[in-house]
Every structure is written in C-alpha cells, then in structure tokens.
Amino acid sequence: KISAYIIMVWMEWVSFTVTSVFSWLFLYNSHVGPRCPQTFVADRLLFVQIQCLMQIMTNRIGLILYNPDKARRLKVAISIATSIINVSVFIIWIPARLQISPTWIRVNDIWDRTEKSIYLIIDFGLKSYFMYLLKSKLVANGLTKYNLVYRFNLSMVFLSISLDVIIIGIMSLPDDEVYIQVHPLAYIIKLYIEMNIAELLGKALKKSN
Template identity: 45%
Template sequence: MAGFLVPPWYKVEPLSRSVFIYINITWGATLATAIFSSGKAAYRTHRLRHRGRRAIVYAIMLWLELSSCTIMSILLWLFNSNEIEISFQLLFSWVCLWTIQIHCLMQIIVNRVSMIMYDERRAERLKWTVAVVLGILNIIVFVIWIPARLQVSATWIYTNRISARIIKGMLCLVDVSLNLYFIYLVRTKLIADGLKKYITVFRWNLAMIFVSISLDLIIIGLTWLPIVVYSQFHPLMYLIKLNIEMSMADLIAKLVKVNNDSGEIFQLGRSEDTAAWGGAHSVSENH
C-alpha cells in the first residue's frame, strides 16, 4: 500500500547487494561517530551549564546537530532496508532534519568567526546573512526534492538532479567562505598583532578546510550514484564536521588557558568553554 501522497506509478528503486553492504557499513560508522560525539557533547554541555545564555544556545545547537544526524541516519537505514515505506511525511521529516543540520553547523562556524570580529554589528549581519542564504536553499529543497522523490513526474526528477548538485555546491561554498574568513581574521587580527600562539589555530584550520572540502566534494560526487548512496552518507559527513568544530573549540580554549596568568579563563569569551560560544569582542580583550 502506497504512503500518503505517493502516486500510483511510484517505483521502488532496487538495491544491489554491494549497495546494501555500503549502506550498512555507512550506518554503522554513523552510529559509532554519533556515540563518540555524544560523549564530547555531554562533557561540553556539563562545562557550559552555568555559563550564560550564549553558552546554553551553543550547547543546544550541538545536541540538535547530533540528534538530527542520528535520527536521519536511522530513518534512512530503515527505509533502505524496506522497514518503512515512502510517504510525504517521511520525506518532509528528512528535509526538516537536513535543515536543522545545515543551520546548526553553519551557525556554529559563524560563531567561531564572530569571536575574532571586533565589530559586533558585522558579526550579527554575518549570522543573519548566512541564515537567509541557507533559508533560500531550504525552500528550494522543500519545493523540488520532495516531489522528485515522490516521482511526481520526470521533470521534477530531472530538475532535482541538477538542483541537488548546485545546492550542495552552494553549501560547500558557504562552508569554505566562512573558514577562509576565519583564517583571514586569525592571520590579520591575531598573528599580525603578535599573538603567535594562534599560528596553531591557523594551521589547524587550514587542515580542517581541506577535510571539509573533501567531504563536500565526496557528497557532490555521490549525487551521480543512486540517491540512497549519498543520502546515507550525508548524516555521517555532518557528524564528522561537528567533531571538527568541537575539536577547534577545544584547541582555542587550551590556547587561551595557557595565556591566562590568573588561572581563570576569561580571555576568549566569558570562560574556557565559551571559546566555542563567545561574544564578537572577546578576542579584542586580549590586547
């Protein structure tokens, strides 16, 4: 029996044995990464519980990213295993989870950038600019992807095939642009002013940009394969990126701690852990 809003001509895409093995391996890797990420997120949440509104928002974003990736991965695996059938509700839930993933991750990156921006208004504009750009991409996906996955018509399927690659390219561009801007600020605002300890952050972020771009290129490349292949990989990719962001926050916090003579962490943000969720003027307090 077809699910809600599924046309009678809908055809289930058969999976080869090799594809099904790939799906199971990817799902297992996603669950393992989710468990590892949960430990890091729990530790960070414990440290942030009394750190103020900004820290609480950051912790919420961590858990939203983690939970949305995990839930999406489970739903995809159940669908690909024929445990649940296609329906409008299922597709809508996938797009909602995907929307949460990209917004939370990008805003976590925006926060990292805003920590070393001296102009709080510019930091706020950056946050809303990214949110608006992502919102436009979300609307396009809601409009095109769901009808295409329901196989409403060949036109929708073809349009989605093209738009999916463009949207993933745009997301890669936003990700890379934010990280390059962060590197530029570290280089011009910190290292150039004599804070040589941030050379480590500079080099680490260069390496992470390479990893991030590689992941984005992999997911774009997978769009030429059956949709189940790249869709199952997507939650894993965002969990890896989340771990990169948490590692970056830990690195910044450690550097700040080394530089603090009093032993209390109030240099970057309001505490050690708000190095991951600090104000726009936080680094300027070091000068």
C-alpha cells in the first residue's frame, strides 16, 4: 500500500540521488558550465529533503498523538513554517548569487546560518515532543513495550542534532561544493534514523505489552 510516508521516503531518496549527481559533476567535470543554475537546483532539492524529513517526523508523532485534528494542525504548521523559510532564502539567494551588492552577499551568509539554526530548533522540538508523548502518554501508563523506542530515540537525538551542527559549521567554508556534498549525506543518515525509529514504533504498536 502506497502511503504518504512511502512517498516522502522516495522523494528523499530521489533528491539525494540528483544532488549527488550535481556534486559529482562539480568535482569531476570541469565542463559542467555555469554553476549558478545548478546550485539553484541543488538548493531547491535540499529544501525537498528538509520538508520531507520534517513531515516524516510529524507523521510519526501523529501515530501516537491519538488526536487527528491536532496531528493535522502540526503537519500544516511545520509545512507552512518550512515553506516561509524557504521563500525567504529564495528571495535573498538570487540577488546574492547575482552579486548585486556586498550587502546582499553578507545578508545571504547570515541568513543561511540562521535558517539552518531554525531548522535545528524545529528538529529538536519535534524529537523532544515525540519523546514526551512516548513517556507521558504510553510508558507512564504501563505500556512498557515503548521503552525501547524511547531509549533509541533518546540516543539518536544527539546524533541527529550533531549532524545539523556540522552542516552549519561547514557553511563557514569558502567552497559551496563541500556543503552541497555533505548536506545530502547528513540527511541520508537522518532519514535512516527516522526509518529505524518508525520501524521500531511499528513493531511496538503490533506487539503485546
């Protein structure tokens, strides 16, 4: 059965693959041509990766929220927030890439890091909310089968947030190509973490206490 979760996972993988192709061209093909259009496409694919990953997390939260309206509002809120951030990046990115003025370039450098910091906060908030629901709504009510999911998620929070910090740090490097290569790799790892948590949660939902 094709679900929204499956579609988002495949969208992630497709965007990873295309971004990897761009990275390979940047590194090994000096005749790739003007880089601005390709960097633009790569940046839009990075947004697809972020949007899908955020929705995968909200989808996981919805499984244990037991409140369809609240889960739907959370998904819409996260989607709107990430879309607004992306539009703002798009507005600043174009004049910065066209080098209209040093001010735009400086604003783009600052906002790039601010944007990634906001995504880090959203990521951490969603993971913390998921752990809160697990602990307060399920484990605290005697459903000990969710303890493994809680402990695994707790251990993965540090790894996931560390990847976001690495991404922000790499943005300080002068070469954009390094960032374009590392970002999809980091999000592949984050996707793998999310898929493992979803698998554990699915097993726990089917398992008797």
